[in-house]
Amino acid sequence: MLVDVAIEIIAEMIGDAILALRDEKNQEKIDELNQKLNLYYKQRDEIYSRNKETIEYVLNVYGNKLKNER
Numbered sequence: 001m002l003v004d005v006a007i008e009i010i011a012e013m014i015g016d017a018i019l020a021l022r023d024e025k026n027q028e029k030i031d032e033l034n035q036k037l038n039l040y041y042k043q044r045d046e047i048y049s050r051n052k053e054t055i056e057y058v059l060n061v062y063g064n065k066l067k068n069e070r
Contacts, residue, residue: 003047006058010044013062 017040021033046054 002055002059003050005063006047006055007044009058009062009066010040010047012066014040014044 014037017033017037021030021037024030024033043054043058047058
């Protein structure tokens with residue numbers, strides 16, 4: 001069940017980054033968002049591989065971030 005929740009959280013992070021990229025004009029910010037996207041894709045692959053540390057990180061860090069934003 002934690003894997004499913006982590007997948008949903010990382011999908012939300014990826015979606016947010018993609019939406020931000022769509023409207024961004026500043027090249028520095030675009031580069032930063034692309035780096036974040038690459039990290040999120042790597043973390044998503046690690047979640048699918050059942051990497052416990054990544055799952056916990058996504059749940060605790062990104063999960064709290066999304067919870068506080070909502």
